[in-house]
Amino acid sequence: xxxxxxxxxxxxxxxxxxxxxxxxxxxxxxxxxxxxxxxxxxxxxxxxxxxxxxxxxxxxxxxxxxxxxxxxxxxxxxxxxxxxxxxxxxxxxxxxxxxxxxxxxxxxxxxxxxxxxxxxxxxxxxxxxxxxxxxxxxxxxxxxxxxxxxxxxxxxxxxxxxxxxxxxxxxxxxxxxxxxxxxxxxxxxxxxxxxxxxxxxxxxxxxxx
Amino acid sequence: xxxxxxxxxxxxxxxxxxxxxxxxxxxxxxxxxxxxxxxxxxxxxxxxxxxxxxxxxxxxxxxxxxxxxxxxxxxxxxxxxxxxxxxxxxxxxxxxxxxxxxxxxxxxxxxxxxxxxxxxxxxxxxxxxxxxxxxxxxxxxxxxxxxxxxxxxxxxxxxxxxxxxxxxxxxxxxxxxxxxxxxxxxxxxxxxxxxxxxxxxxxxxxxxx
DNA sequence: GGAAGTCTCAGTCTTAAGGCGGAGGAAGAA
DNA sequence: TTCTTCCTCCGCCTTAAGACTGAGACTTCC
Numbered sequence: 001x002x003x004x005x006x007x008x009x010x011x012x013x014x015x016x017x018x019x020x021x022x023x024x025x026x027x028x029x030x031x032x033x034x035x036x037x038x039x040x041x042x043x044x045x046x047x048x049x050x051x052x053x054x055x056x057x058x059x060x061x062x063x064x065x066x067x068x069x070x071x072x073x074x075x076x077x078x079x080x081x082x083x084x085x086x087x088x089x090x091x092x093x094x095x096x097x098x099x100x101x102x103x104x105x106x107x108x109x110x111x112x113x114x115x116x117x118x119x120x121x122x123x124x125x126x127x128x129x130x131x132x133x134x135x136x137x138x139x140x141x142x143x144x145x146x147x148x149x150x151x152x153x154x155x156x157x158x159x160x161x162x163x164x165x166x167x168x169x170x171x172x173x174x175x176x177x178x179x180x181x182x183x184x185x186x187x188x189x190x191x192x193x194x195x196x197x198x199x200x201x202x203x204x205x206x207x208x209x
Numbered sequence: 210x211x212x213x214x215x216x217x218x219x220x221x222x223x224x225x226x227x228x229x230x231x232x233x234x235x236x237x238x239x240x241x242x243x244x245x246x247x248x249x250x251x252x253x254x255x256x257x258x259x260x261x262x263x264x265x266x267x268x269x270x271x272x273x274x275x276x277x278x279x280x281x282x283x284x285x286x287x288x289x290x291x292x293x294x295x296x297x298x299x300x301x302x303x304x305x306x307x308x309x310x311x312x313x314x315x316x317x318x319x320x321x322x323x324x325x326x327x328x329x330x331x332x333x334x335x336x337x338x339x340x341x342x343x344x345x346x347x348x349x350x351x352x353x354x355x356x357x358x359x360x361x362x363x364x365x366x367x368x369x370x371x372x373x374x375x376x377x378x379x380x381x382x383x384x385x386x387x388x389x390x391x392x393x394x395x396x397x398x399x400x401x402x403x404x405x406x407x408x409x410x411x412x413x414x415x416x417x418x
Numbered sequence: 419g420g421a422a423g424t425c426t427c428a429g430t431c432t433t434a435a436g437g438c439g440g441a442g443g444a445a446g447a448a
Numbered sequence: 449t450t451c452t453t454c455c456t457c458c459g460c461c462t463t464a465a466g467a468c469t470g471a472g473a474c475t476t477c478c
Binding site: 358359360361383384386387390391403 | 453454455456457458459464
Binding site: 164165166180183184187193194195 | 464465466467
């Protein structure tokens with residue numbers, strides 16, 4: 001029997017998953033929790049083989065719970081069960097030590113399958129998530145504005161807010177000549193031609209909103 | 210007995226909800242579907258009192274299904290059941306004729322309660338969604354760029370992409386003088402001082418990404 | 419002590435940007 | 449028809465922007 005704990009703050013989802021898991025006689029649901037914190041305590045107490053963990057929970061994410069569980073019970077397999085494959089928390093979850101990552105769009109059979117595989121040490125990563133991981137490592141590239149000095153970044157943000165050189169000089173208490181120097185350096189470092197493109201850069205790279 | 214149909218493409222969620230609803234002897238689950246299309250046909254066939262409809266489905270949204278059902282069975286109460294309160298589809302769903310709008314974070318009891326209330330003609334709107342509706346009507350205000358002509362909007366988008374007047378004139382096959390005229394008009398209509406601020410406007414108002 | 423990087427500022431020069439006023443042609447509304 | 453709006457373009461003018469070169473003061477690091 002594979003001992004399973006289900007952590008999900010959607011009661012209806014949790015009850016549903018448990019109801020289904022109970023129909024499989026290889027699995028034994030030894031506990032359920034509605035928050036990351038409760039889940040953590042429960043896991044420490046029950047020491048299950050597998051934890052089905054929802055990522056998006058209202059108070060305290062599944063990430064912290066996952067990390068904490070892995071610290072004390074490194075042999076416990078945590079399966080992240082979430083709704084969206086492009087969730088930003090995918091990577092923190094994997095770094096925290098999540099073993100498998102499946103979506104709620106998976107069929108009930110796929111979920112029980114993932115649990116059984118996890119118990120055998122075989123992990124399951126949703127194809128879409130795997131693809132996301134690939135692109136993640138591709139986009140882990142250096143950003144042009146990493147080359148900027150602190151002061152230059154400060155000036156760039158001003159440009160991104162549509163300020164003129166005059167206004168920037170007044171805001172930063174420096175001469176307009178100095179601002180022009182910074183702006184020139186910024187433009188060449190970002191490889192753009194003028195302040196408008198620099199402003200676009202700021203917004204495209206979400207340096208400000 | 211209140212006849213209920215459950216439409217959700219997450220099998221595990223659907224099974225869970227149904228398993229729970231069956232424990233209530235006032236409710237009778239007369240069918241289930243894994244897509245908006247199937248759900249629509251099923252509802253036409255079974256004519257339930259209440260439909261529990263998931264919004265986020267992979268093929269065909271719950272919106273279209275809701276609208277279609279309301280056209281043929283206007284007395285049918287459709288309860289939208291979704292994961293997020295700030296979903297952009299909230300309003301289309303309500304316009305499509307959804308009767309209640311509750312979240313999956315609701316307790317199982319709240320869901321059965323919403324079903325019973327719907328059957329009695331009493332709708333339930335999640336507090337957070339209601340708040341969202343309020344702010345929606347507040348933000349339904351006129352945008353400055355609504356005053357722009359088609360051509361001006363076209364030029365504005367170019368500015369938002371960091372193009373110079375020269376580049377814009379080449380792209381639109383018009384003289385640079387004409388571009389300058391458009392730019393001047395745009396700046397005064399948007400009440401900004403220069404093209405950089407116009408570019409910032411474009412991104413802040415998400416005219417382009 | 420020297421080298422490198424950063425921040426500050428200066429002078430000069432060129433050009434894109436933008437304001438202001440005017441105007442013709444086309445299309446649609448009153 | 450007349451009026452209005454939009455798109456197009458012109459000339460004149462002022463100024464902010466940006467490139468390029470140079471340089472002093474300061475900190476950090478070797």
